[in-house]
Amino acid sequence: MEDKIIVGLDIGTTKICAIVGKKNEYGKLEILGMGKAVSDGVIRGIVTNIDKTVRAIEKAIAEASEQSGIDIGVVNVGIAGQHIKSAVHHGGITRENKDGEITIEDLARLNSDMHRIVTPPGSEIIHVMPQDYIVDYEDGIMDPVGMTGVKLEADFHIITAQTNAINNINKCVKKAGLQIENLILEPLASSLSVLSDEEKEAGVCLVDIGGGTTDVAVFYENIIRHTAVIPFGGNIITSDIKQGCMVMEHQAELLKTKFGKAISEEASPNEIVSIPGLRNRPPKEISIKNLAHIIEARMEEIIELVHTEIISSGFNKKLAAGIVVTGGGSMLTNLSQLFEYMTGLDTRIGYPNEHLGRSKVDAAKSPMFATTVGLVLSGFKALDIRQARYSEAPSYKGDGKKKLKQGNKFFSNILEKTKGLLIDDFDDKIN
Numbered sequence: 001m002e003d004k005i006i007v008g009l010d011i012g013t014t015k016i017c018a019i020v021g022k023k024n025e026y027g028k029l030e031i032l033g034m035g036k037a038v039s040d041g042v043i044r045g046i047v048t049n050i051d052k053t054v055r056a057i058e059k060a061i062a063e064a065s066e067q068s069g070i071d072i073g074v075v076n077v078g079i080a081g082q083h084i085k086s087a088v089h090h091g092g093i094t095r096e097n098k099d100g101e102i103t104i105e106d107l108a109r110l111n112s113d114m115h116r117i118v119t120p121p122g123s124e125i126i127h128v129m130p131q132d133y134i135v136d137y138e139d140g141i142m143d144p145v146g147m148t149g150v151k152l153e154a155d156f157h158i159i160t161a162q163t164n165a166i167n168n169i170n171k172c173v174k175k176a177g178l179q180i181e182n183l184i185l186e187p188l189a190s191s192l193s194v195l196s197d198e199e200k201e202a203g204v205c206l207v208d209i210g211g212g213t214t215d216v217a218v219f220y221e222n223i224i225r226h227t228a229v230i231p232f233g234g235n236i237i238t239s240d241i242k243q244g245c246m247v248m249e250h251q252a253e254l255l256k257t258k259f260g261k262a263i264s265e266e267a268s269p270n271e272i273v274s275i276p277g278l279r280n281r282p283p284k285e286i287s288i289k290n291l292a293h294i295i296e297a298r299m300e301e302i303i304e305l306v307h308t309e310i311i312s313s314g315f316n317k318k319l320a321a322g323i324v325v326t327g328g329g330s331m332l333t334n335l336s337q338l339f340e341y342m343t344g345l346d347t348r349i350g351y352p353n354e355h356l357g358r359s360k361v362d363a364a365k366s367p368m369f370a371t372t373v374g375l376v377l378s379g380f381k382a383l384d385i386r387q388a389r390y391s392e393a394p395s396y397k398g399d400g401k402k403k404l405k406q407g408n409k410f411f412s413n414i415l416e417k418t419k420g421l422l423i424d425d426f427d428d429k430i431n
């Protein structure tokens with residue numbers, strides 16, 4: 001595992017970013033290289049222009065490859081967009097060997113059964129994540145491996161995406177000369193890089209405010225409980241400023257990132273910024289207070305949508321660790337206060353440094369790169385699961401009780417580590 005190198009590729013609305021990483025001897029992620037390109041073929045998280053996206057992927061990958069000295073062939077890619085749907089489904093199997101202990105293979109069978117549920121036309125399953133298990137009608141079981149029982153059931157958080165959107169991502173990656181190792185829902189990736197294990201245990205809502213979308217993921221008792229993608233992000237604030245202040249788009253973006261505030265009360269009424277006028281026109285004077293009013297109005301709307309998602313998850317009153325906001329949009333001044341004020345939940349800004357060791361690439365510590373860092377981490381997590389399946393699985397095949405028990409413990413440890421995010425083998429589906 002120490003020598004394994006994994007690449008994350010985030011195809012975002014404003015930027016495409018690739019990060020190359022490996023695990024150091026303490027199990028922390030060391031970033032070896034990073035590449036970025038402006039993204040102009042993606043709208044609200046969905047690829048709309050293949051050629052532009054391919055060019056941006058190639059640029060980001062070439063940069064990351066050069067900085068890391070690694071030849072990149074395989075990537076872990078994120079998926080987002082409003083087409084993503086999540087729902088809870090119940091599933092169960094009846095075990096034939098009723099006296100034997102429940103094994104990881106029983107869980108895998110139950111899991112793969114869930115892949116067969118019927119999804120709406122034009123959509124397919126991207127993640128199947130077990131919540132708590134029920135063994136012979138006894139519910140609330142987190143880890144059934146090693147228990148005895150005939151009927152094994154569970155509730156599953158199932159995430160589906162539009163086949164078209166998946167195909168377009170696949171096409172772009174292939175055209176850029178790469179192969180997809182795993183396809184991961186972006187908020188799940190971000191959650192891996194910015195949330196601590198304690199937060200996920202206590203109950204927390206991750207909010208990733210990107211350019212085109214705001215992604216939401218609710219965790220409680222270490223299990224993902226709700227996911228949603230809201231089709232607005234920082235870009236809509238920029239276009240509000242463009243219209244409201246009658247300035248050019250790049251000026252609006254600068255006004256937002258340099259002088260913007262999420263709470264208008266915090267802006268002084270006397271502060272003015274002067275913007276150069278167009279061709280012989282006098283400079284334009286923009287009031288910082290007015291700017292903050294525009295930003296606040298739209299941000300309130302986004303936060304209200306996030307709050308509605310949290311309430312509909314049913315975990316509003318259970319989120320002891322509150323909200324963690326990440327993504328480029330989280331860098332807005334006073335944003336965490338506005339979140340706290342509107343939701344009543346304790347809020348912090350999430351930087352993707354939760355599992356980061358010392359790296360020569362510092363830029364990855366910005367909330368903008370939470371998804372990309374998370375994609376690398378989820379690649380390592382998927383590898384953990386695969387190695388567990390392939391290297392230890394034979395010990396189940398009748399080698400005696402002792403080995404079986406060891407195997408169980410090994411698997412249940414892996415399962416414990418990964419039950420919040422079970423990554424499916426996507427290789428077969430997308431190749």
Ligand SMILES: Nc1ncnc2c1ncn2[C@@H]1O[C@H](COP(=O)(O)OP(=O)(O)OP(=O)(O)O)[C@@H](O)[C@H]1O
Nearest residue numbers: 012013014015210211212213234235328329331332
């Ligand atoms: N200092 C800042 N203050 C406010 N907003 C900022 C700041 N820096 C960047 N942003 C905004 O962050 C957004 C880009 O964030 P990010 O890079 O996370 O998006 P993305 O991953 O490309 O998009 P998406 O996740 O929606 O597909 C832009 O709207 C940008 O204006």
Ligand SMILES: [Mg+2]
Nearest residue numbers: 012013210371
């Ligand atoms: Mg993003």
